[in-house]
Amino acid sequence: MTNRASLQDIADQLGITKMTVSRYFRTPEKVAPATREKIAQAVKQSGYIHNRAPALMSKALSRTVGVVIPSLSNQVFSALVDGIETITNAEAFDILLAHSGYDPHIEERKIEMLLSYQVDGLILCETEHTERTRTMLKQAGIPVVECMELPESPLDMVVGLDHKAAAFDAVSRMIKSNKRRIVYLAARLDRRTMLRQQGYEQAMWEAGLTPQIVATPFQSSFSQGGSLLKQALDTFDRLDGIFCTNDDLAVGAMQFCQNAGIRVPDDLAVMGYNGLDIGLTMQPPLTSVVTPRQAIGIKSARLIIDVINGKPRKEKLFDLGFSYTDGHSLG
Amino acid sequence: MTNRASLQDIADQLGITKMTVSRYFRTPEKVAPATREKIAQAVKQSGYIHNRAPALMSKALSRTVGVVIPSLSNQVFSALVDGIETITNAEAFDILLAHSGYDPHIEERKIEMLLSYQVDGLILCETEHTERTRTMLKQAGIPVVECMELPESPLDMVVGLDHKAAAFDAVSRMIKSNKRRIVYLAARLDRRTMLRQQGYEQAMWEAGLTPQIVATPFQSSFSQGGSLLKQALDTFDRLDGIFCTNDDLAVGAMQFCQNAGIRVPDDLAVMGYNGLDIGLTMQPPLTSVVTPRQAIGIKSARLIIDVINGKPRKEKLFDLGFSYTDGHSLG
DNA sequence: ATTATAAATGTTACGAGTAACATACACGGC
DNA sequence: GCCGTGTATGTTACTCGTAACATTTATAAT
Structure with a gap:
């Protein structure tokens, strides 16, 4: 916009060339200490701001x-x-x-x-x-x-x-805890959500169980977790576990449980995904897959x-x- | 890095000048339809990617x-x-x-x-x-x-x-609901947090009440909300309200209440700040200041x-x- | 047909930092 | 005093899309 100070401006002011000033910024050790001092002064005073544009034009790295x-x-x-x-x-x-x-x-x-x-x-x-x-x-x-x-x-x-493997492992854990009627709660059906679903399904089939899914295409949120769980409870009998595609849903679902008098984990086991802080503040703390x-x-x-x-x-x-x-x- | 296609490359290929190609991108209506077609073809085929660097050097806007x-x-x-x-x-x-x-x-x-x-x-x-x-x-x-x-x-x-005014209004509301012993819970003591504190203090003083603050310099989080409330309950007698500097703290505090058998709002009123989705999934739903x-x-x-x-x-x-x-x- | 006007394309110069190379100068060793 | 070496600085050329201006070509109006 307005004319910012350029390397040339600083150089002119000191009676040197812009090349030396350029060096001052990139390889100060190649500039004589006395010159360095003078340039530092002038730079500070002029409020020079580096301009990347010309550097981007040379085939140099932009870093x-x-x-x-x-x-x-x-x-x-x-x-x-x-x-x-x-x-x-x-x-x-x-x-x-x-x-x-x-x-x-x-x-x-x-x-x-x-x-x-x-x-x-x-x-x-x-x-x-x-x-x-x-x-x-x-x-x-x-x-x-x-x-x-x-x-x-x-x-x-x-x-x-491998999200499929992680989901498989997580659901297998739930099954090992003697949960049988486990539903997968999902939102925003992106690829990672689908991979987790595949892992869930595989774990269920391998244990001789039938996968059951409640999903919404909408953005995942805490409130979405509650409504998906409600929908799951209305649709499927005697649920004893939910595997949630992320912690937002899991926390929302746990809150729904608290409000509805459903005991976690006795009545319903809950598994989350991502390992966010909020899950650990729940009572009981949420078990969740942690991604590194x-x-x-x-x-x-x-x-x-x-x-x-x-x-x-x-x-x-x-x-x-x-x-x-x-x-x-x-x- | 490698030599990306330039406007010149495309122009050479078509036997025109790069200026016409440049126009094609910025003001296509000034290029003859036939030429436009040819350029479109060549651009697509070469996979040309715009290079902002030279444009940044002209005194034109970067948009x-x-x-x-x-x-x-x-x-x-x-x-x-x-x-x-x-x-x-x-x-x-x-x-x-x-x-x-x-x-x-x-x-x-x-x-x-x-x-x-x-x-x-x-x-x-x-x-x-x-x-x-x-x-x-x-x-x-x-x-x-x-x-x-x-x-x-x-x-x-x-x-x-005006965060001070918003906090003042929010706390005044609590006082109107007959809450008297209201504590301000705060984390990460940045400027906005301090402004809210000032609003809180003003509302308290004007109602003839004594402000009481529990704060941590650490990053705010759900779990932080619980521990701050615990600290407040340990420090001050007969609390009947908390004003939280954000919804994370408020939700953490409400979860703490649920776990500790404290009834909201009867035993303790809770006011949040920001109006995030999660607050509305709580039972009862969190009242919170909404920033636009x-x-x-x-x-x-x-x-x-x-x-x-x-x-x-x-x-x-x-x-x-x-x-x-x-x-x-x-x- | 002839000029006026508009549309399409071309020409030239510019920007500001940097790589690569060139020069100047100082200093130490003999 | 001379040479060699290294340090400090300067010179030149380059980058490529775009503004401003110039030229050519097409179209319309008399």
């Missing part, structure tokens, strides 16, 4: 990684970003953040925007992409990590966990930066597994 | 607004960003998102990054800034909106609400873009007020 998360109000992704920034901060990279609202077309638009800023790498949290997204990313020739799950046809690198999202972020950023630095790994897929919260809602 | 939110896992800010994007999408602006973790120094770094990308405007969610942040923003000469609250020394424009965050986002983006388009308003401060959720936790 920026693009990150696309599905939602801005989900602790899963904020922990993921925290993990990413641990690494990027240490390596003097910036991140450029965008959110897709779980929509592949919005993801496409955001990726296009990030690429237009010449990011050196991309971290994505979804595995469903538009055709154009795949084309663009191929063209871009930068490292890409898909994180959180293990896609069937990865774009490039993958860091995540911070570790996923760290690993993803590490991989991206290694590739940028010319140290590509042979291995491209990293399964970081899962664990459980220390809850008592299973019986 | 990008920077947004710095404090947290990536707070519905308040995701709703705010939703509001912002309603407008930016309609006006063909992009947003560049960053998060500060409520830390003015991180905010400074993120603002510096956004400015280095030549954003045309900035939306900030905090009012505490470092000295350098203020200098940079003055230098930058772009419109800035501080949103959510009403700062004492605004940088430029402001869209928010989506509207704040819309208004903020509107103002920024108006100024960018050369239509500055005389008015610089917009108080969008507050309302209440339809809860029953007051009595």
Whole structure:
């Protein structure tokens, strides 16, 4: 907008060339201490702000990684970003953040925007992409990590966990606690939700039980958890367990139980997914599958930066597994 | 990284100049339909991705607004960003998102990054800034909106609400419901939390009551709500109400009540702040101050873009007020 | 047909930091 | 005093999409 100070302005003021000033910012040790001092002074006084545009035009690195998360109000992704920034901060990279609202077309638009800023790498949290997204990313020739799950046809690198296996294990636990009539509660039927459903179904069939599902396409929420459980109770007789596709639903369902006088876990076992803080404040504390999202972020950023630095790994897929919260809602 | 296709590449391929291709993207109606068709073909085939860098170098607009939110896992800010994007999408602006973790120094770094990308405007969610942040923003000469609250020394424009007044009103309501021994529960003692405390204190003093505060500097969370309430009950006799600085604390506190056999609102009235969904799933539903965050986002983006388009308003401060959720936790 | 006007495309210059290479200068060792 | 080495700084060329202006081509109006 208005004319910000440029390197040239500072150089003119000191009777040196902008090259020296440029060096001052990027390799200060190559500038004489006396000059360094003078420049520091002038920079401070002029309030110079770095301008990336010309640097982006040279084929140099932008030292920026693009990150696309599905939602801005989900602790899963904020922990993921925290993990990413641990690494990027240490390596003097910036991140450029965008959110897709779980929509592949919005993801496409955001990726296009990030690429237009010449990011050196991309971290994505979804595995469903538009055709154009795949084309663009191929063209871009930068490292890409898909994180959180293990896609069937990865774009490039993958860091995540097997949600089907996690769900299978979680439901098997419930069955081991002598629960038999277990319903799967689901919302926003995205891919990860469907994978968990598959794990649930497999565990049920293998135990000789019949899977029963109550789902809504709407965004998951606490209140949704209550209404889905109500619907499940109305539809199926003598339920003794619910496996919820995330903790929001699980907590909502547990609240419904409290209000309806249903005892957890004696009358109804509840299994959540993600291991959020709120689950542990319930009475009894919610048992929940914990996804290692911070570790996923760290690993993803590490991989991206290694590739940028010319140290590509042979291995491209990293399964970081899962664990459980220390809850008592299973019986 | 690898050599992406440039406008020149496409132009060469078609025997035209890059200028025509550039026009095709920005003002397609000025390109002959036949040419348009040919370019569309070539663009698709080459997988061309726009490169913003040269455009950022011309003094043209970047058509990008920077947004710095404090947290990536707070519905308040995701709703705010939703509001912002309603407008930016309609006006063909992009947003560049960053998060500060409520830390003015991180905010400074993120603002510096956004400015280095030549954003045309900035939306900030905090009012505490470092000295350098203020200098940079003055230098930058772009419109800035501080949103959510009403700062004492605004940088430029402001869209928010008066948290002190809201807290005053909320606590006055509790007092009108014949609650007398009301404690303020607070976490992460940021400016907005302190403002609410002031409103609380004023309401108490004006009613001839003594304010009592239980606070923790740690990040607010559901479990924190329970322990703060426990601490309050241990410290003060015969509490009959709590005013919580946000819904996380309020919900945690209500869960504590349920577990401890404290009846809400008969034994204890609970007032929350923000009006999140989860509060309404409680039994009884939580009464909470609703902040108009989506509207704040819309208004903020509107103002920024108006100024960018050369239509500055005389008015610089917009108080969008507050309302209440339809809860029953007051009595 | 002839000029006026509009539509389509082309030409030129520009922006601001940086890589690669070039030069100047200081200092120590002989 | 001369040379070699290294440090500090300067010079030049480059990046590529776009604004502003120029030119060509098509269309309409008399």
